[in-house]
Amino acid sequence: MANTASAVKEADNQQHKKSSGKIGSAFRKVGRYLKDQATEQSHSALYLSPPSREPQNAIRYPSQTNHQHFDEKEDDLVKKILVLDGAGYSLGSAPPAYTPTLSPFPNGMMDASGTDLFRDVRRHQYASDNILQSYDVLRPQRDGSDSNGEDKDKYWLVYIHGGYFRDPKVDSTSFRPAIILLEEANSHSQPQPRSNSSTTTHSQLSTTATDTVAGYASLNYRLSPHPAYPQDIQSTPSYTLNNARWPNQPNDILLALQHLHKTYPGSTRYILVGHSVGATLAFITALQASEHKVAPPSAVLGVSGIYDYPLIHRTNTGYEDMTRNAMSPEIYEEASPALYPLHEYRKRWIEVEDSRNDKPRKKVVVLAHSRDDGLVSWDQVEEMRKVFNRDGAEDDCRCELVELKGKHNQIWEEGIELVWAITRTVDLLRS
């Protein structure tokens, strides 16, 4: 295949036809750079629409994040989801028509002293069908890696957000709290304990970033409709219409990775991190990477992940409507990473020739989950662990289960638990 990007896109089209708080200071100082980036953004979006109509150009200056899901009790959240997904929208009056915008891309991330934490912060568009086909890149302000983010001993962290394939409020920016923790801790070195843990300190975590991270990439991908954010199919331009169906989501991740690797060659050495349905996508795309000429990840870190859709439909009756909103029922198994046998992971990911490393290294799988997760229960991670805990799995792959503390969205909204899981993944890669 000469052009793998178009191959993925083509496959995607074919398939689609077939199946029909505490980071305020880091955001406060937004300077000239933001304006420059906004300008660049509007240029790159020209082919999507006239600039005046392009939502990406409506840059809202970041004051604080809209990440407040964990303030809402997860029980209430579940009830609301079920109401929303029941017989139409029945929480009082109909919601206002929704115009999607991406959260402002993370420019102007500066530490308290006003020094840029990053030398390169930008949002790339990897395809032109939809504004969600984009990703954010942040490259830390430190020596050691060249202009491509190439650094022999370092890894890129590539993040895939959750939101059950549909929540427009959960996007690439949901990786920011963790990034800020890693980078800000690095520049301030203020020791702070990991929540509910007496052992790990903020400054210890910061070592992870200094030694390890060549760059951060956080991916957006096309979403499915959300009943709380209705869109008029007739009048909404297709580039802002949220009508994705599987396999649009994994295909977008593959396209994003292709674009990222081409733009930053050093990024082919990477850890693929996914939260919730992002964890689904991380494992599914690890399986599919090589057949699409995408570099395989060195490690996959699944956080609060959904790995078995038929199981989650049994555990949480009512979730199936959310899944069906994004894929047809005959896809459920294919979209469930826990339902692939180990030999599939071996053949398609673990044993794939890895030209970037001098000696072949064991791949790493980390499964991080909280028993307090009110949205995705522990049985999911148990199912996934079974895949990699089979006899002989140790030979070519290291798998660890990391127990986290906190609620489902708290993990990324506060970031500290996510950073902890990343730290464990890096430790395993290095050991």
Ligand SMILES: N[C@@H](CC(=O)c1ccccc1NC=O)C(=O)O
């Ligand atoms: N906030 C989402 C729901 C959501 O994200 C979710 C709900 C239950 C279990 C997992 C979820 N997210 C996984 O990506 C929504 O409003 O649709």
